[in-house]
Amino acid sequence: MDAIVIEQFGDAEVLRPGRVPDPPSRSGWTTVRLHTAALNWHDVLVRRGLYASPLPHLPGADGAGTTPDGEPVVILPALFWGAREAAPAPGWELLGDARHGTYAQFVSVPDECLAPRPAGFSWAEAAALSLVGATAFRALVTRAELAAGESVLILGAGGGLAPGATAIAKAIGALPFVTSSSDEKIAVARTHGAVAGVRYTDEDWIDQARAMSPGGDGYDVVLDSVGTWGESLRALRPGGRLVVLGASQAEQATLAARPFYFGQYSLLGTTMGSPADFRGLFRLVAEGRLGAPTIDSTFALSDAADAHRRLESGRAYGKIVLLIA
Known part of the structure; x- marks a missing residue:
């Protein structure tokens, strides 16, 4: 699959298009064909090496796309939150830290980390909703x-x-x-x-x-x-x-x-959001009380480096989104 691959940590130039194997299938997980991935400041920190992600690495926490059955979904990037709502379990992680993220054609996530794309949201708006929203x-x-x-x-x-x-x-x-x-x-x-x-x-x-x-x-x-x-x-x-x-x-x-x-x-x-927070966020959307996120700009997946430069410039208002397919 096509992806943005980090071979070494550093400035935006380390975000380079490449080819990597598709994620493997496994029970309890869903492989999503991504249409969009939204940027977060966390992605910049991953790129710089703050979280010591294993290299080569595919960054990205936010994404939206379709399941193998064709269902349009949004990804909740907080993985393995655990049963206690007060705080995440010791083994929790954010998608795009220790495992490959959403700057790619496909990503695999636990089934509990998926929600239907909100009605009326574009693919860019759907990808921009989850991490910041939750x-x-x-x-x-x-x-x-x-x-x-x-x-x-x-x-x-x-x-x-x-x-x-x-x-x-x-x-x-x-x-x-x-x-x-x-x-x-x-x-x-x-x-x-x-x-x-x-x-x-x-x-x-x-x-x-x-x-x-x-x-x-x-x-x-x-x-x-x-x-x-x-x-x-x-x-x-x-x-x-x-x-x-x-x-x-x-x-x-x-x-x-x-x-x-x-x-x-x-x-x-506080940090990130649990599956329960995700459901609460989507209730606000379903009730018509919360509209689509503000989109600052969109970039092709291959232009991820330029998207990061936009994010780091401080000139953006709203979310920056990568268009994948």
């Missing part, structure tokens, strides 16, 4: 228990997660606000449901963010995918919840203990 659903609904009427500040409006998180917050009746590096991205975020936004490049962005929150007291929830916990806590109202699901800017955070416990804050870690 991750944002788990962060906001399962972990933060964000409720209708509450406010949430979503850091980084231009990132791959933020548009999906904004849409999910709006779908459940919450009030999403955003931060971004540019007024243009804030304007785009507002057209997709954000109430308002501030530039995090401004020195007083936290004061601005608190001032625009309902009542000016701070947010019920802050969604932090960048690792700036101290700043995020300052944007919360007393008793608010900080949900952490990434570290794109900082790998470590230092918090002052007394302000934290006197503020009655909650600090919640």
Whole structure:
């Protein structure tokens, strides 16, 4: 089959078209003929070698395609989550880390990691839904228990997660606000449901963010995918919840203990999404409360390197998708 093969870790140039064997058939797994694969920042980290994937390797977590019976499906890339909903089992993994992913004509996944393609979604939109959608659903609904009427500040409006998180917050009746590096991205975020936004490049962005929150007291929830916990806590109202699901800017955070416990804050870690989160996400879609993901651009599978350059440029808003067949 045709695929994008990484022979060594490095910059986007290491993403090269190649030929590899089709995945083998096995009981309890389904081989999906992929039509699209959506990019995530996680793919960049895999390409750089952060997860020490075995080489040669096929990256990619998100995908949509057809089963051998012709059923159109979307792939849930969180494999082997386990029986406990509170956290994944020790042996869980993300598709495209230890085993070949979706930058290929075919991929094999456990049967529980498939869901029907939502009605009315294009192949690109279907591929773009799963990882970001399930991750944002788990962060906001399962972990933060964000409720209708509450406010949430979503850091980084231009990132791959933020548009999906904004849409999910709006779908459940919450009030999403955003931060971004540019007024243009804030304007785009507002057209997709954000109430308002501030530039995090401004020195007083936290004061601005608190001032625009309902009542000016701070947010019920802050969604932090960048690792700036101290700043995020300052944007919360007393008793608010900080949900952490990434570290794109900082790998470590230092918090002052007394302000934290006197503020009655909650600090919640989360990652990816379980099959139950996946089903919850698709219920929102089926009920007509959540529409298709925002697509920034599409590229041919053979142009995966250019797609990664687009992702790393920081200019994209929404998902970047590879067209396979």
